[in-house]
Amino acid sequence: MKLKGQVHKYGANVDTDVIIPARYLNVSDPLELAKHCMEDIDAQFVKKMKPGDIIVADTNFGCGSSREHAPLSIKSAGVSCVIAKTFARIFFRNAINIGLPLLECVECVEKTKNGDTLEVDLAAGKILNLSTGLVFTAKPYPDFMSELIKAGGLINYTKKRLA
Amino acid sequence: MMTLAEKILAAHSGKKKVIAGEFINCKVDLVMANDVTAPIAINEFRKLGVKVFNPKKIVFVPDHFTPNKDINSAEQVKMIREFARETGVGFFEMGRVGIEHVLLPDKGIVLPGDVVIGADSHTCTYGAIGAFSTGMGSTDIGSAMATGDIWMKVPHTIKFVFRGKLNKWVSGKDLILYTIGQIGVDGALYASMEFAGEAIENLSMSGRFTIANMAIEAGAKAGLFKVDKKTLEYLAPRAKRKFKVYEPDADAEYSQIFEWDASKIEPMVAFPHLPSNTKPISKVGEVRIDQSVIGSCTNGRLEDLQIAAKIFKGKKVHPEVRCIILPGTQEIYLEAMKLGLVETFVKAGAVFSTPTCGPCLGGHMGILAKGERAISTTNRNFVGRMGSPKSEVYLANPAIAAASAIAGRIISPEDL
Numbered sequence A: 001m002k003l004k005g006q007v008h009k010y011g012a013n014v015d016t017d018v019i020i021p022a023r024y025l026n027v028s029d030p031l032e033l034a035k036h037c038m039e040d041i042d043a044q045f046v047k048k049m050k051p052g053d054i055i056v057a058d059t060n061f062g063c064g065s066s067r068e069h070a071p072l073s074i075k076s077a078g079v080s081c082v083i084a085k086t087f088a089r090i091f092f093r094n095a096i097n098i099g100l101p102l103l104e105c106v107e108c109v110e111k112t113k114n115g116d117t118l119e120v121d122l123a124a125g126k127i128l129n130l131s132t133g134l135v136f137t138a139k140p141y142p143d144f145m146s147e148l149i150k151a152g153g154l155i156n157y158t159k160k161r162l163a
Numbered sequence B: 001m002m003t004l005a006e007k008i009l010a011a012h013s014g015k016k017k018v019i020a021g022e023f024i025n026c027k028v029d030l031v032m033a034n035d036v037t038a039p040i041a042i043n044e045f046r047k048l049g050v051k052v053f054n055p056k057k058i059v060f061v062p063d064h065f066t067p068n069k070d071i072n073s074a075e076q077v078k079m080i081r082e083f084a085r086e087t088g089v090g091f092f093e094m095g096r097v098g099i100e101h102v103l104l105p106d107k108g109i110v111l112p113g114d115v116v117i118g119a120d121s122h123t124c125t126y127g128a129i130g131a132f133s134t135g136m137g138s139t140d141i142g143s144a145m146a147t148g149d150i151w152m153k154v155p156h157t158i159k160f161v162f163r164g165k166l167n168k169w170v171s172g173k174d175l176i177l178y179t180i181g182q183i184g185v186d187g188a189l190y191a192s193m194e195f196a197g198e199a200i201e202n203l204s205m206s207g208r209f210t211i212a213n214m215a216i217e218a219g220a221k222a223g224l225f226k227v228d229k230k231t232l233e234y235l236a237p238r239a240k241r242k243f244k245v246y247e248p249d250a251d252a253e254y255s256q257i258f259e260w261d262a263s264k265i266e267p268m269v270a271f272p273h274l275p276s277n278t279k280p281i282s283k284v285g286e287v288r289i290d291q292s293v294i295g296s297c298t299n300g301r302l303e304d305l306q307i308a309a310k311i312f313k314g315k316k317v318h319p320e321v322r323c324i325i326l327p328g329t330q331e332i333y334l335e336a337m338k339l340g341l342v343e344t345f346v347k348a349g350a351v352f353s354t355p356t357c358g359p360c361l362g363g364h365m366g367i368l369a370k371g372e373r374a375i376s377t378t379n380r381n382f383v384g385r386m387g388s389p390k391s392e393v394y395l396a397n398p399a400i401a402a403a404s405a406i407a408g409r410i411i412s413p414e415d416l
């Protein structure tokens, strides 16, 4: 599957409180959560982003709370994938579980600017920067994670196990 | 050979030995979620169309917005309550509920050697009593509610050794803030932290819970302590089932070992907006505050309230400061009453609240306005954590938070 979108770039340690502030956690409807995605780090994010756009960030993206509301709000806002140097552990699990693609790639983060357009080949782990022509390879997933992703997330994986 | 974390994980995955980085399927002794995370977990669980694996090993603790702060949070808890009644899983009703990470060990629901997963990042708190406990998301919890197990990557272990004796006013909170200040908020990413050394052995259980609680603030999966005499004393009136004590092997493999002299550590303050942004109290300078919050799963235990009360005794909260004190559980609330702490707090002009997460996550019960600044004994000072994205949170121990409430600026009790 190929994803294509414009880059919204952020720094290190983007935490789950700025991705979806706790004042919106009294609901769990993904579409409600999507309205406030990234609100406390970039109040204009939801307004300016287009479906398919890509978040690019430095290290430790998604640190903080275990709230699945964070990847849910990003996914339902229409972000196609998140690329970072590293991800916080719980955020990584949550995103894979709900089917929000994440890619780890230090070089891509360093050489990509806000507003660039990226094309991502998920299966191959290849990232093409259409604005600069540069190509990057993301860190491959461990086998077990690929299996989870192929199954369509954790609940589908568990369904198969229980069947 | 194996670290403490590896020992527990091996025993729960039916293996003789596990190796850091290996993917395992692990049996769990307890699955937990709160009022924010349980609704999604329940919805995901329902998609599986099966019964819960064991209602006695699942517990919901609606503590974040309790007493329900608005219609939406009341609806969330109602849904959890109905699910609990239907399936027989554990549920703590208002008036009996406390902050999950204080409540579960205090009730003897979590015990040493257990593997616990919770849909709350601070589930790592129970490492203080030698349990392997870690935070996950709602979907993980929903799946484990059906199967009683979970996939995990075995974390590598980083050992932290604190030699020497603690200075006056230095607590578990300062050791963990110091640690995070040294290694950064991702310094233990994907790792298990193991704490040892003379200063740790001499630390109270409260102090150990505080340290384990904030392991996640260094990016860790868990933060573990060996079970010792103090742990067993803590457990004696609480444990209602048998438990197994695991020890790290003498030749366990650590990915890194840090050794620090605890006697050189001062009370620490984490400046906005990261827990790693720490300064020793002597270097804080002039920082005026509008609010002081004492409590939470980090520092809402009886000992924390006792330290604060000692400082408030006969003193008043600064006229321009609001002070909110939150006990971790109803039992701690009662003890605080019996010991006269509540009277001290109220006479000083502080709010004494029912147990709730409340302001810790910017939920309710003391939200900050734009431009306001709080000192807090909680664990996170991210942008907007306690309210307005234009507000600021400084993290410290209960003694500093109490002294600062009286002075109106961040100071040590020494300088009151």
Ligand code: SF4
Pocket: B064, B099, B100, B101, B120, B122, B296, B297, B298, B356, B357, B360, B361, B378, B379
């Ligand atoms: S007290 Fe704060 S950190 Fe602890 S569980 Fe509640 S919201 Fe989370």
